[in-house]
Amino acid sequence: MNEEHAKERILELRELLEKYNYEYHVLDKPSVPDAEYDQLMKELIELENNHPELHDDHSPTSRVGGAILDFFEKVEHTVPMLSLGNAFNDQDLRDFDRRVRDGVGDNVTYVAELKIDGLAVSLLYEDGRFVRGATRGDGTIGEDITNNLKTIRSIPFRLKDPVRLEVRGEAFMPKKSFQKLNAHREEEGQELFANPRNAAAGSLRQLDPKIAASRNLDIFVYGVGKLEGHSVDSHDESLTYLSHLGFKTNAEWKKCDNIDEVIEYVNGWQEKRPDLPYEIDGIVIKVNSLYQQEELGFTAKNPRWAIAYKFPAEEVVTKLEGIELNV
Numbered sequence: 310m311n312e313e314h315a316k317e318r319i320l321e322l323r324e325l326l327e328k329y330n331y332e333y334h335v336l337d338k339p340s341v342p343d344a345e346y347d348q349l350m351k352e353l354i355e356l357e358n359n360h361p362e363l364h365d366d367h368s369p370t371s372r373v374g375g376a377i378l379d380f381f382e383k384v385e386h387t388v389p390m391l392s393l394g395n396a397f398n399d400q401d402l403r404d405f406d407r408r409v410r411d412g413v414g415d416n417v418t419y420v421a422e423l424k425i426d427g428l429a430v431s432l433l434y435e436d437g438r439f440v441r442g443a444t445r446g447d448g449t450i451g452e453d454i455t456n457n458l459k460t461i462r463s464i465p466f467r468l469k470d471p472v473r474l475e476v477r478g479e480a481f482m483p484k485k486s487f488q489k490l491n492a493h494r495e496e497e498g499q500e501l502f503a504n505p506r507n508a509a510a511g512s513l514r515q516l517d518p519k520i521a522a523s524r525n526l527d528i529f530v531y532g533v534g535k536l537e538g539h540s541v542d543s544h545d546e547s548l549t550y551l552s553h554l555g556f557k558t559n560a561e562w563k564k565c566d567n568i569d570e571v572i573e574y575v576n577g578w579q580e581k582r583p584d585l586p587y588e589i590d591g592i593v594i595k596v597n598s599l600y601q602q603e604e605l606g607f608t609a610k611n612p613r614w615a616i617a618y619k620f621p622a623e624e625v626v627t628k629l630e631g632i633e634l635n636v
């Protein structure tokens with residue numbers, strides 16, 4: 310195959326494999342069988358090995374290519390990653406709603422979304438290409454875990470639009486992967502992870518990306534830190550736009566016209582929580598208008614325009630020789 314033709318084929322395969330990856334891992338609707346995907350990936354690896362001059366660390370072949378690091382570089386977040394204040398009952402939610410309406414008036418709507426129980430991360434894109442990923446850290450300084458985040462297949466390498474964007478999300482380990490991982494560690498006599506959150510955090514803090522790649526991590530993105538090249542007026546619009554760009558957002562979010570609808574949503578999901586394929590530890594409620602979010606601003610630690618309703622810790626039943634203890 311001549312140089313020109315090889316280059317064309319490499320670019321064509323990269324596009325095709327990213328598209329198939331998106332369909333499989335973001336839409337959960339693959340359009341080709343795995344065997345075809347694997348065959349095309351094998352062809353691309355071969356072609357790239359024969360053409361090192363065409364190396365691109367955003368090629369689908371470099372999702373697991375990262376070197377083993379000695380440590381993680383520190384990263385400063387352009388927009389601090391703050392944490393959410395907590396609500397524990399309906400009255401707390403009504404108090405939150407009153408504070409919001411005292412601040413911006415009664416014409417306020419909310420978006421309620423599942424609070425994924427994983428590790429908060431920030432992803433930076435320039436010209437629509439994934440350039441860096443970091444942990445929240447202390448909110449201002451996080452750790453650069455780009456190589457490990459590249460192994461999460463639902464993180465797009467290239468966005469639909471060439472925007473400069475810093476997006477926030479929660480990396481997590483699905484319940485099934487957690488159970489399989491702990492079963493394997495038990496066989497090996499290794500220490501077990503206490504819960505999927507610790508397992509996800511432990512996996513993303515591995516210095517060898519091959520270990521992170523083996524942990525079947527996933528991510529839901531939930532907000533924009535910084536966005537240039539496009540503008541949105543409300544949180545529900547940003548979720549829709551993030552999805553349009555190629556990100557995986559959690560589809561269960563709901564726009565609520567008042568706090569009663571929020572409370573209904575919270576109670577509904579408290580029941581359905583065990584059926585989800587991933588852990589949630591509550592519901593996040595956000596003022597929908599970005600203008601009103603600006604008006605409400607932040608306290609030293611938390612946004613005034615959002616709150617986390619925390620579910621009571623799930624009953625853990627531990628069998629000790631047949632005796633059931635609800636701990």
Ligand SMILES: NC(=O)c1cc2c(=O)c3cc(F)ccc3oc2nc1N
Nearest residue numbers: 391392393423424425479531593612
């Ligand atoms: N774990 C989550 O699923 C989740 C977490 C956060 C935050 O931590 C968070 C922190 C802020 F300062 C502001 C908005 C936020 O929105 C969020 N939205 C979510 N869905």
